[in-house]
Amino acid sequence: MMNQEDIYNNVVRIVSKHAKDTEALNSINPQTHILNDLKVNSARLVDIVLDFEDTFDLEISDDDADRIATIGDAVTLVKALKN
Amino acid sequence: MARRVVITGMGVVAANANNQLEFLDALRAARSGLRFMPELEDLGFACQVAAIPKGLEAALATIPENIRLATNECMSYATIAALEAYKDAGLEPAPGDQPDDTTGAIIGTGIGGIDTLSLRVVPNVRDKRVKRIGSTVVEQIMGSGSAARIAGLLGLGNQVFSNSSACNTGTEAMIMGTQRIQLGLADRMLVGGTEGSDPHIWAGFDSMKVLSRKFNSDPEAASRPMSASAGGFIPAAGSGVLVLEDLETAQKRGVRIYAEIIGSAINCGGMRAGGTMTMPSSSGVQKCISQALKAAAIDPRAVDYINGHLTATIADPMELNNWSVALDRKPGDFPWINSTKSLIGHSLGAAGAIEAVATILQLHYGFIHASRNCEDFHPDIKDFVRHVPQSTQNVPLQIAAKASFGFGDVNSCVIFRKWSAS
Numbered sequence: 001m002m003n004q005e006d007i008y009n010n011v012v013r014i015v016s017k018h019a020k021d022t023e024a025l026n027s028i029n030p031q032t033h034i035l036n037d038l039k040v041n042s043a044r045l046v047d048i049v050l051d052f053e054d055t056f057d058l059e060i061s062d063d064d065a066d067r068i069a070t071i072g073d074a075v076t077l078v079k080a081l082k083n
Numbered sequence: 084m085a086r087r088v089v090i091t092g093m094g095v096v097a098a099n100a101n102n103q104l105e106f107l108d109a110l111r112a113a114r115s116g117l118r119f120m121p122e123l124e125d126l127g128f129a130c131q132v133a134a135i136p137k138g139l140e141a142a143l144a145t146i147p148e149n150i151r152l153a154t155n156e157c158m159s160y161a162t163i164a165a166l167e168a169y170k171d172a173g174l175e176p177a178p179g180d181q182p183d184d185t186t187g188a189i190i191g192t193g194i195g196g197i198d199t200l201s202l203r204v205v206p207n208v209r210d211k212r213v214k215r216i217g218s219t220v221v222e223q224i225m226g227s228g229s230a231a232r233i234a235g236l237l238g239l240g241n242q243v244f245s246n247s248s249a250c251n252t253g254t255e256a257m258i259m260g261t262q263r264i265q266l267g268l269a270d271r272m273l274v275g276g277t278e279g280s281d282p283h284i285w286a287g288f289d290s291m292k293v294l295s296r297k298f299n300s301d302p303e304a305a306s307r308p309m310s311a312s313a314g315g316f317i318p319a320a321g322s323g324v325l326v327l328e329d330l331e332t333a334q335k336r337g338v339r340i341y342a343e344i345i346g347s348a349i350n351c352g353g354m355r356a357g358g359t360m361t362m363p364s365s366s367g368v369q370k371c372i373s374q375a376l377k378a379a380a381i382d383p384r385a386v387d388y389i390n391g392h393l394t395a396t397i398a399d400p401m402e403l404n405n406w407s408v409a410l411d412r413k414p415g416d417f418p419w420i421n422s423t424k425s426l427i428g429h430s431l432g433a434a435g436a437i438e439a440v441a442t443i444l445q446l447h448y449g450f451i452h453a454s455r456n457c458e459d460f461h462p463d464i465k466d467f468v469r470h471v472p473q474s475t476q477n478v479p480l481q482i483a484a485k486a487s488f489g490f491g492d493v494n495s496c497v498i499f500r501k502w503s504a505s
Contacts (some may be wrong), residue, residue, distance in 0.1 A: 018149045044149070046218040 346379025
Protein backbone atom coordinates (compact mmCIF):
# COMPACT_ATOMS: atom_id res chain seq x y z
CA MET A 1 0.00 0.00 0.00
CA MET A 2 1.42 3.36 -1.03
CA ASN A 3 1.27 6.27 1.32
CA GLN A 4 0.97 9.94 0.32
CA GLU A 5 4.76 10.33 0.16
CA ASP A 6 5.19 7.29 -2.09
CA ILE A 7 2.50 8.60 -4.42
CA TYR A 8 4.08 12.06 -4.52
CA ASN A 9 7.57 10.67 -5.19
CA ASN A 10 6.31 8.45 -7.99
CA VAL A 11 4.31 11.26 -9.58
CA VAL A 12 7.41 13.48 -9.52
CA ARG A 13 9.56 10.67 -10.97
CA ILE A 14 7.13 10.01 -13.82
CA VAL A 15 6.53 13.65 -14.73
CA SER A 16 10.21 14.59 -14.45
CA LYS A 17 11.19 12.31 -17.33
CA HIS A 18 9.19 14.53 -19.68
CA ALA A 19 10.35 17.93 -18.42
CA LYS A 20 11.93 20.16 -21.04
CA ASP A 21 12.94 22.70 -18.40
CA THR A 22 15.12 20.49 -16.23
CA GLU A 23 16.21 23.48 -14.12
CA ALA A 24 12.63 23.82 -12.89
CA LEU A 25 12.85 20.32 -11.44
CA ASN A 26 15.07 21.71 -8.69
CA SER A 27 12.13 23.57 -7.18
CA ILE A 28 9.38 21.07 -7.94
CA ASN A 29 6.48 21.07 -5.43
CA PRO A 30 2.76 20.25 -5.35
CA GLN A 31 1.93 23.61 -6.96
CA THR A 32 4.28 23.07 -9.90
CA HIS A 33 2.33 23.30 -13.16
CA ILE A 34 3.26 20.42 -15.44
CA LEU A 35 2.95 22.28 -18.73
CA ASN A 36 3.70 25.87 -17.74
CA ASP A 37 6.51 25.36 -15.22
CA LEU A 38 8.19 22.17 -16.42
CA LYS A 39 7.50 22.91 -20.12
CA VAL A 40 6.29 19.38 -20.72
CA ASN A 41 5.03 18.93 -24.30
CA SER A 42 1.23 18.75 -23.88
CA ALA A 43 1.09 15.61 -26.06
CA ARG A 44 3.13 13.79 -23.42
CA LEU A 45 0.32 14.04 -20.84
CA VAL A 46 -1.02 10.90 -22.51
CA ASP A 47 2.20 9.02 -21.69
CA ILE A 48 2.29 10.41 -18.16
CA VAL A 49 -1.25 9.15 -17.51
CA LEU A 50 -0.37 5.70 -18.95
CA ASP A 51 2.65 5.61 -16.66
CA PHE A 52 0.44 6.54 -13.65
CA GLU A 53 -1.92 3.68 -14.58
CA ASP A 54 0.94 1.17 -14.72
CA THR A 55 2.73 2.40 -11.63
CA PHE A 56 -0.32 2.74 -9.39
CA ASP A 57 -2.31 -0.12 -10.97
CA LEU A 58 -5.44 1.87 -11.72
CA GLU A 59 -7.46 3.25 -14.62
CA ILE A 60 -7.75 6.97 -15.23
CA SER A 61 -10.70 8.22 -17.30
CA ASP A 62 -10.20 10.89 -19.96
CA ASP A 63 -12.21 13.38 -17.88
CA ASP A 64 -10.04 12.79 -14.82
CA ALA A 65 -6.87 13.04 -16.93
CA ASP A 66 -8.01 16.39 -18.32
CA ARG A 67 -8.20 17.79 -14.78
CA ILE A 68 -4.51 17.19 -14.05
CA ALA A 69 -2.63 20.48 -14.25
CA THR A 70 -0.22 20.42 -11.32
CA ILE A 71 1.80 17.80 -9.50
CA GLY A 72 -0.64 18.16 -6.59
CA ASP A 73 -3.63 17.52 -8.89
CA ALA A 74 -2.05 14.24 -9.97
CA VAL A 75 -1.32 13.17 -6.38
CA THR A 76 -4.87 14.00 -5.28
CA LEU A 77 -6.39 12.08 -8.20
CA VAL A 78 -4.24 8.98 -7.65
CA LYS A 79 -5.01 9.02 -3.95
CA ALA A 80 -8.76 9.31 -4.60
CA LEU A 81 -8.74 6.48 -7.14
CA LYS A 82 -6.77 4.21 -4.83
CA ASN A 83 -9.27 4.63 -1.99
CA MET B 84 26.94 29.46 -62.46
CA ALA B 85 25.60 27.09 -59.80
CA ARG B 86 26.99 27.50 -56.32
CA ARG B 87 29.74 25.06 -55.38
CA VAL B 88 28.96 22.58 -52.60
CA VAL B 89 31.50 21.24 -50.13
CA ILE B 90 31.48 18.85 -47.19
CA THR B 91 32.40 20.48 -43.89
CA GLY B 92 31.25 17.96 -41.32
CA MET B 93 30.65 14.23 -40.97
CA GLY B 94 29.19 11.93 -38.35
CA VAL B 95 28.77 8.19 -38.39
CA VAL B 96 27.39 5.28 -36.38
CA ALA B 97 28.19 1.84 -37.78
CA ALA B 98 28.74 -1.69 -36.56
CA ASN B 99 32.50 -1.13 -36.31
CA ALA B 100 32.56 2.48 -35.03
CA ASN B 101 30.48 4.96 -33.05
CA ASN B 102 32.02 8.14 -34.42
CA GLN B 103 34.17 9.48 -37.23
CA LEU B 104 37.51 8.94 -35.49
CA GLU B 105 36.69 5.33 -34.64
CA PHE B 106 35.43 4.83 -38.19
CA LEU B 107 38.69 6.13 -39.67
CA ASP B 108 40.60 3.69 -37.49
CA ALA B 109 38.24 0.83 -38.33
CA LEU B 110 38.51 1.49 -42.07
CA ARG B 111 42.31 1.58 -41.96
CA ALA B 112 42.34 -1.68 -40.01
CA ALA B 113 39.53 -3.14 -42.17
CA ARG B 114 37.82 -4.04 -38.91
CA SER B 115 34.67 -6.10 -39.20
CA GLY B 116 31.47 -5.21 -37.36
CA LEU B 117 29.74 -8.48 -38.22
CA ARG B 118 28.54 -10.68 -35.38
CA PHE B 119 26.57 -13.87 -34.86
CA MET B 120 23.06 -13.08 -33.63
CA PRO B 121 21.49 -15.76 -31.38
CA GLU B 122 18.14 -13.94 -31.72
CA LEU B 123 18.12 -14.57 -35.47
CA GLU B 124 18.91 -18.23 -34.87
CA ASP B 125 16.02 -18.49 -32.38
CA LEU B 126 13.68 -16.86 -34.87
CA GLY B 127 14.57 -19.36 -37.58
CA PHE B 128 16.43 -16.98 -39.88
CA ALA B 129 18.65 -18.67 -42.46
CA CYS B 130 21.02 -15.70 -42.04
CA GLN B 131 22.13 -15.46 -38.41
CA VAL B 132 24.77 -12.76 -38.80
CA ALA B 133 24.16 -9.02 -38.62
CA ALA B 134 26.08 -5.77 -38.24
CA ILE B 135 24.63 -3.60 -35.48
CA PRO B 136 26.22 -0.63 -33.66
CA LYS B 137 26.99 -1.28 -30.00
CA GLY B 138 28.22 0.62 -26.96
CA LEU B 139 26.28 3.82 -27.67
CA GLU B 140 25.16 4.41 -24.07
CA ALA B 141 27.43 7.42 -23.51
CA ALA B 142 26.39 9.06 -26.79
CA LEU B 143 22.72 8.46 -26.03
CA ALA B 144 23.11 9.98 -22.57
CA THR B 145 23.90 13.34 -24.20
CA ILE B 146 20.35 13.46 -25.59
CA PRO B 147 17.88 14.95 -23.07
CA GLU B 148 15.70 12.31 -21.40
CA ASN B 149 12.40 13.81 -22.59
CA ILE B 150 13.66 13.52 -26.19
CA ARG B 151 15.21 10.09 -25.70
CA LEU B 152 11.84 8.68 -24.59
CA ALA B 153 10.49 9.49 -28.06
CA THR B 154 13.49 8.32 -30.06
CA ASN B 155 13.64 4.78 -31.43
CA GLU B 156 16.78 3.00 -32.60
CA CYS B 157 16.70 4.27 -36.16
CA MET B 158 16.22 7.87 -34.97
CA SER B 159 18.88 7.55 -32.29
CA TYR B 160 21.58 6.57 -34.80
CA ALA B 161 20.68 9.52 -37.01
CA THR B 162 20.62 11.86 -34.03
CA ILE B 163 24.07 10.81 -32.79
CA ALA B 164 25.54 11.04 -36.30
CA ALA B 165 23.94 14.43 -36.95
CA LEU B 166 25.11 15.92 -33.64
CA GLU B 167 28.64 14.74 -34.45
CA ALA B 168 28.55 16.08 -38.01
CA TYR B 169 27.22 19.45 -36.86
CA LYS B 170 29.93 19.79 -34.24
CA ASP B 171 32.56 18.55 -36.69
CA ALA B 172 31.53 21.40 -39.00
CA GLY B 173 32.22 23.87 -36.19
CA LEU B 174 28.54 24.64 -35.66
CA GLU B 175 26.44 25.05 -32.53
CA PRO B 176 22.67 25.21 -32.19
CA ALA B 177 21.52 28.81 -32.33
CA PRO B 178 20.61 30.12 -28.86
CA GLY B 179 17.20 31.63 -28.19
CA ASP B 180 13.95 31.19 -30.05
CA GLN B 181 15.06 31.89 -33.61
CA PRO B 182 15.69 28.86 -35.86
CA ASP B 183 18.58 28.88 -38.31
CA ASP B 184 16.70 29.62 -41.54
CA THR B 185 19.74 28.95 -43.72
CA THR B 186 20.15 25.31 -42.69
CA GLY B 187 17.91 22.33 -43.44
CA ALA B 188 18.05 18.53 -43.30
CA ILE B 189 17.30 15.56 -45.52
CA ILE B 190 17.68 12.39 -43.49
CA GLY B 191 16.24 9.41 -45.31
CA THR B 192 15.43 5.86 -44.40
CA GLY B 193 14.64 2.81 -46.47
CA ILE B 194 12.38 1.13 -43.95
CA GLY B 195 12.12 3.40 -40.88
CA GLY B 196 10.73 2.75 -37.43
CA ILE B 197 9.69 -0.86 -37.85
CA ASP B 198 10.85 -1.60 -34.30
CA THR B 199 8.25 0.83 -32.97
CA LEU B 200 5.60 -0.73 -35.19
CA SER B 201 6.44 -4.27 -34.19
CA LEU B 202 6.89 -3.63 -30.47
CA ARG B 203 4.21 -1.05 -29.76
CA VAL B 204 1.70 -0.57 -32.52
CA VAL B 205 0.96 -4.09 -33.77
CA PRO B 206 0.60 -5.81 -30.34
CA ASN B 207 -1.58 -3.04 -28.88
CA VAL B 208 -3.86 -2.79 -31.89
CA ARG B 209 -4.16 -6.56 -32.15
CA ASP B 210 -5.08 -6.75 -28.45
CA LYS B 211 -7.58 -3.86 -28.77
CA ARG B 212 -5.51 -1.65 -26.48
CA VAL B 213 -5.08 1.39 -28.72
CA LYS B 214 -5.19 3.69 -25.70
CA ARG B 215 -1.93 2.11 -24.51
CA ILE B 216 0.07 3.21 -27.56
CA GLY B 217 0.85 6.64 -26.18
CA SER B 218 1.86 9.94 -27.72
CA THR B 219 5.36 9.17 -28.97
CA VAL B 220 4.59 6.49 -31.53
CA VAL B 221 3.55 8.66 -34.46
CA GLU B 222 6.77 10.65 -34.51
CA GLN B 223 8.74 7.41 -34.39
CA ILE B 224 7.00 5.71 -37.29
CA MET B 225 6.47 8.72 -39.55
CA GLY B 226 8.89 8.66 -42.46
CA SER B 227 10.33 12.03 -41.51
CA GLY B 228 10.90 11.14 -37.84
CA SER B 229 14.70 11.29 -37.88
CA ALA B 230 14.89 14.53 -39.84
CA ALA B 231 12.31 16.09 -37.53
CA ARG B 232 14.14 14.99 -34.39
CA ILE B 233 17.43 16.49 -35.66
CA ALA B 234 15.74 19.73 -36.72
CA GLY B 235 14.31 20.11 -33.24
CA LEU B 236 17.60 19.53 -31.47
CA LEU B 237 19.54 21.91 -33.73
CA GLY B 238 16.84 24.48 -34.43
CA LEU B 239 16.91 24.12 -38.23
CA GLY B 240 14.64 26.54 -40.08
CA ASN B 241 15.14 25.57 -43.72
CA GLN B 242 13.47 22.62 -45.45
CA VAL B 243 13.46 19.48 -43.26
CA PHE B 244 12.29 16.18 -44.69
CA SER B 245 13.14 12.55 -45.40
CA ASN B 246 13.59 10.84 -48.72
CA SER B 247 13.13 7.14 -49.33
CA SER B 248 14.41 5.15 -52.29
CA ALA B 249 15.34 1.80 -50.71
CA CYS B 250 19.10 1.16 -50.68
CA ASN B 251 19.65 4.26 -52.79
CA THR B 252 18.33 6.56 -50.04
CA GLY B 253 21.52 7.81 -48.34
CA THR B 254 23.28 8.78 -51.55
CA GLU B 255 20.12 10.29 -52.97
CA ALA B 256 19.73 12.49 -49.85
CA MET B 257 23.22 13.84 -50.41
CA ILE B 258 22.42 14.76 -54.01
CA MET B 259 19.10 16.37 -53.14
CA GLY B 260 20.80 18.46 -50.46
CA THR B 261 23.47 19.47 -52.95
CA GLN B 262 20.82 20.60 -55.41
CA ARG B 263 19.04 22.69 -52.80
CA ILE B 264 22.25 24.55 -52.01
CA GLN B 265 23.10 24.94 -55.70
CA LEU B 266 19.67 26.49 -56.29
CA GLY B 267 20.36 29.02 -53.55
CA LEU B 268 17.47 27.76 -51.41
CA ALA B 269 19.73 26.88 -48.47
CA ASP B 270 23.30 27.62 -47.45
CA ARG B 271 23.77 24.42 -45.53
CA MET B 272 22.07 21.00 -45.44
CA LEU B 273 22.52 18.05 -43.13
CA VAL B 274 22.05 15.00 -45.32
CA GLY B 275 22.21 11.28 -44.78
CA GLY B 276 20.37 8.09 -44.01
CA THR B 277 19.55 5.90 -41.07
CA GLU B 278 18.28 2.39 -40.41
CA GLY B 279 17.43 0.35 -37.30
CA SER B 280 18.11 -3.32 -36.66
CA ASP B 281 14.75 -4.98 -36.05
CA PRO B 282 14.39 -8.60 -37.29
CA HIS B 283 11.03 -7.56 -38.73
CA ILE B 284 12.96 -5.39 -41.21
CA TRP B 285 15.19 -8.25 -42.26
CA ALA B 286 12.66 -11.12 -42.33
CA GLY B 287 11.47 -10.26 -45.84
CA PHE B 288 15.02 -10.20 -47.17
CA ASP B 289 15.76 -13.54 -45.48
CA SER B 290 12.66 -15.04 -47.05
CA MET B 291 13.78 -13.70 -50.45
CA LYS B 292 17.06 -15.62 -49.92
CA VAL B 293 19.12 -12.51 -50.56
CA LEU B 294 20.89 -12.63 -47.16
CA SER B 295 24.16 -14.50 -46.62
CA ARG B 296 23.35 -17.88 -45.03
CA LYS B 297 26.44 -20.05 -45.33
CA PHE B 298 28.81 -18.32 -42.93
CA ASN B 299 26.85 -18.28 -39.67
CA SER B 300 29.71 -20.03 -37.90
CA ASP B 301 32.28 -17.55 -39.20
CA PRO B 302 30.48 -14.20 -38.91
CA GLU B 303 33.32 -11.90 -40.01
CA ALA B 304 33.55 -13.86 -43.25
CA ALA B 305 29.83 -13.58 -43.97
CA SER B 306 29.85 -10.39 -46.07
CA ARG B 307 31.73 -11.36 -49.26
CA PRO B 308 31.34 -8.75 -52.01
CA MET B 309 33.00 -9.69 -55.34
CA SER B 310 33.84 -13.21 -54.16
CA ALA B 311 32.96 -16.45 -55.91
CA SER B 312 31.31 -17.59 -52.67
CA ALA B 313 29.16 -14.46 -52.17
CA GLY B 314 25.69 -15.65 -51.30
CA GLY B 315 23.85 -12.53 -50.21
CA PHE B 316 24.26 -9.48 -48.03
CA ILE B 317 24.55 -9.11 -44.27
CA PRO B 318 21.79 -6.96 -42.76
CA ALA B 319 23.06 -3.96 -40.86
CA ALA B 320 22.04 -0.84 -38.97
CA GLY B 321 23.53 2.60 -38.41
CA SER B 322 23.59 6.10 -39.80
CA GLY B 323 25.79 8.52 -41.69
CA VAL B 324 25.20 12.28 -41.75
CA LEU B 325 27.17 14.89 -43.71
CA VAL B 326 27.08 18.66 -43.48
CA LEU B 327 26.95 20.07 -47.01
CA GLU B 328 27.68 23.75 -47.36
CA ASP B 329 27.83 26.45 -49.98
CA LEU B 330 31.54 27.01 -50.65
CA GLU B 331 31.46 30.76 -50.01
CA THR B 332 29.58 30.30 -46.75
CA ALA B 333 32.12 27.71 -45.60
CA GLN B 334 35.06 29.89 -46.59
CA LYS B 335 33.59 32.88 -44.75
CA ARG B 336 33.40 30.75 -41.63
CA GLY B 337 36.97 29.59 -42.19
CA VAL B 338 36.02 26.01 -41.51
CA ARG B 339 37.91 22.90 -42.63
CA ILE B 340 36.65 21.51 -45.95
CA TYR B 341 36.97 17.78 -46.65
CA ALA B 342 35.88 17.57 -50.26
CA GLU B 343 33.77 19.15 -52.97
CA ILE B 344 30.82 17.49 -54.68
CA ILE B 345 31.69 18.18 -58.31
CA GLY B 346 29.01 16.11 -60.01
CA SER B 347 26.04 13.89 -59.30
CA ALA B 348 23.09 12.17 -60.91
CA ILE B 349 19.91 10.36 -59.88
CA ASN B 350 17.83 8.22 -62.20
CA CYS B 351 15.62 5.16 -62.56
CA GLY B 352 16.02 2.34 -65.03
CA GLY B 353 12.26 2.25 -65.37
CA MET B 354 12.33 -1.53 -64.93
CA ARG B 355 13.03 -1.88 -68.62
CA ALA B 356 15.93 -3.54 -70.45
CA GLY B 357 16.47 -6.19 -67.80
CA GLY B 358 15.66 -3.96 -64.82
CA THR B 359 13.05 -5.22 -62.37
CA MET B 360 11.75 -4.19 -58.95
CA THR B 361 14.70 -6.04 -57.40
CA MET B 362 17.42 -5.93 -60.07
CA PRO B 363 18.96 -2.87 -61.67
CA SER B 364 18.95 -2.31 -65.39
CA SER B 365 22.57 -2.12 -66.50
CA SER B 366 21.79 0.62 -68.99
CA GLY B 367 20.15 2.66 -66.22
CA VAL B 368 23.18 2.28 -63.95
CA GLN B 369 25.60 3.17 -66.75
CA LYS B 370 23.52 6.22 -67.68
CA CYS B 371 23.50 7.41 -64.06
CA ILE B 372 27.29 7.13 -63.71
CA SER B 373 27.83 8.81 -67.10
CA GLN B 374 25.54 11.70 -66.17
CA ALA B 375 27.41 12.24 -62.89
CA LEU B 376 30.75 12.28 -64.72
CA LYS B 377 29.36 14.70 -67.30
CA ALA B 378 28.08 16.99 -64.55
CA ALA B 379 31.52 16.87 -62.95
CA ALA B 380 33.07 17.83 -66.30
CA ILE B 381 36.01 15.49 -65.78
CA ASP B 382 37.75 12.92 -67.92
CA PRO B 383 36.60 9.51 -66.56
CA ARG B 384 40.30 8.61 -66.37
CA ALA B 385 40.63 11.11 -63.55
CA VAL B 386 38.59 8.89 -61.21
CA ASP B 387 41.09 7.37 -58.77
CA TYR B 388 38.75 5.37 -56.60
CA ILE B 389 35.23 3.91 -56.58
CA ASN B 390 33.32 3.07 -53.43
CA GLY B 391 30.95 0.51 -54.91
CA HIS B 392 27.43 -0.43 -53.96
CA LEU B 393 28.72 -4.06 -54.00
CA THR B 394 26.43 -5.88 -51.58
CA ALA B 395 27.69 -9.48 -52.11
CA THR B 396 24.90 -10.68 -54.35
CA ILE B 397 24.83 -11.79 -57.95
CA ALA B 398 24.69 -8.12 -58.93
CA ASP B 399 28.37 -7.52 -58.02
CA PRO B 400 29.90 -8.72 -61.32
CA MET B 401 27.27 -6.74 -63.20
CA GLU B 402 28.19 -3.62 -61.20
CA LEU B 403 31.88 -3.87 -62.05
CA ASN B 404 31.08 -4.25 -65.72
CA ASN B 405 28.73 -1.26 -65.54
CA TRP B 406 31.44 0.92 -64.02
CA SER B 407 33.84 -0.28 -66.71
CA VAL B 408 31.44 0.62 -69.52
CA ALA B 409 30.39 3.97 -68.01
CA LEU B 410 33.99 5.04 -67.34
CA ASP B 411 35.14 3.50 -70.64
CA ARG B 412 38.00 1.94 -68.70
CA LYS B 413 38.95 -1.69 -69.20
CA PRO B 414 40.24 -3.86 -66.33
CA GLY B 415 43.86 -2.95 -67.06
CA ASP B 416 43.06 0.74 -66.69
CA PHE B 417 40.51 0.60 -63.88
CA PRO B 418 40.43 2.75 -60.70
CA TRP B 419 40.73 1.26 -57.23
CA ILE B 420 37.43 -0.16 -56.03
CA ASN B 421 36.33 -1.62 -52.68
CA SER B 422 33.21 -2.49 -50.75
CA THR B 423 32.70 -0.95 -47.33
CA LYS B 424 29.87 -3.48 -46.92
CA SER B 425 32.55 -6.17 -46.55
CA LEU B 426 33.23 -4.57 -43.12
CA ILE B 427 29.82 -3.35 -41.94
CA GLY B 428 27.20 -5.18 -43.99
CA HIS B 429 24.35 -3.47 -45.78
CA SER B 430 22.38 -0.93 -43.79
CA LEU B 431 19.80 -0.31 -46.56
CA GLY B 432 18.74 3.35 -46.47
CA ALA B 433 21.77 4.32 -44.38
CA ALA B 434 24.33 2.53 -46.54
CA GLY B 435 24.96 5.26 -49.11
CA ALA B 436 25.50 7.89 -46.42
CA ILE B 437 27.81 5.77 -44.26
CA GLU B 438 29.76 4.77 -47.36
CA ALA B 439 29.97 8.41 -48.45
CA VAL B 440 31.62 9.16 -45.10
CA ALA B 441 34.00 6.23 -45.76
CA THR B 442 34.73 7.53 -49.25
CA ILE B 443 35.52 11.04 -48.06
CA LEU B 444 37.70 9.82 -45.19
CA GLN B 445 39.75 7.74 -47.64
CA LEU B 446 39.97 10.69 -50.03
CA HIS B 447 40.93 13.11 -47.28
CA TYR B 448 43.53 10.90 -45.61
CA GLY B 449 44.82 9.15 -48.76
CA PHE B 450 44.15 5.45 -48.33
CA ILE B 451 41.92 2.67 -49.61
CA HIS B 452 40.63 0.20 -47.08
CA ALA B 453 40.93 -3.52 -47.72
CA SER B 454 37.88 -5.10 -49.25
CA ARG B 455 37.48 -8.17 -47.07
CA ASN B 456 36.42 -11.70 -47.91
CA CYS B 457 37.09 -11.68 -51.66
CA GLU B 458 40.21 -13.82 -51.64
CA ASP B 459 38.23 -16.24 -53.85
CA PHE B 460 37.54 -13.52 -56.41
CA HIS B 461 34.53 -14.06 -58.66
CA PRO B 462 35.73 -15.66 -61.91
CA ASP B 463 33.48 -13.49 -64.10
CA ILE B 464 35.37 -10.36 -63.01
CA LYS B 465 38.81 -11.86 -62.43
CA ASP B 466 40.49 -9.24 -64.64
CA PHE B 467 39.56 -6.55 -62.09
CA VAL B 468 41.16 -8.30 -59.15
CA ARG B 469 44.31 -6.18 -58.95
CA HIS B 470 42.20 -3.04 -58.50
CA VAL B 471 40.55 -4.44 -55.36
CA PRO B 472 42.81 -4.04 -52.32
CA GLN B 473 43.22 -7.16 -50.21
CA SER B 474 45.07 -5.07 -47.65
CA THR B 475 44.71 -1.36 -46.92
CA GLN B 476 46.73 0.75 -49.35
CA ASN B 477 48.12 4.21 -48.68
CA VAL B 478 47.46 6.06 -51.93
CA PRO B 479 47.07 9.76 -52.60
CA LEU B 480 43.59 10.27 -54.08
CA GLN B 481 42.05 13.25 -55.84
CA ILE B 482 38.74 12.08 -57.26
CA ALA B 483 36.37 9.42 -55.94
CA ALA B 484 33.03 8.13 -57.15
CA LYS B 485 30.28 6.71 -54.95
CA ALA B 486 27.15 5.05 -56.26
CA SER B 487 24.14 3.38 -54.70
CA PHE B 488 21.38 1.33 -56.30
CA GLY B 489 18.03 0.35 -54.84
CA PHE B 490 14.93 -1.76 -55.26
CA GLY B 491 12.69 0.01 -57.74
CA ASP B 492 15.61 0.13 -60.23
CA VAL B 493 16.75 3.47 -58.80
CA ASN B 494 20.32 4.73 -58.95
CA SER B 495 22.45 7.61 -57.78
CA CYS B 496 26.09 8.55 -58.24
CA VAL B 497 28.24 11.28 -56.68
CA ILE B 498 31.71 12.44 -57.74
CA PHE B 499 33.88 13.93 -54.96
CA ARG B 500 37.10 15.89 -55.34
CA LYS B 501 39.50 16.18 -52.44
CA TRP B 502 39.52 19.76 -51.25
CA SER B 503 42.55 21.83 -51.96
CA ALA B 504 42.55 25.52 -51.07
CA SER B 505 44.44 26.32 -54.28
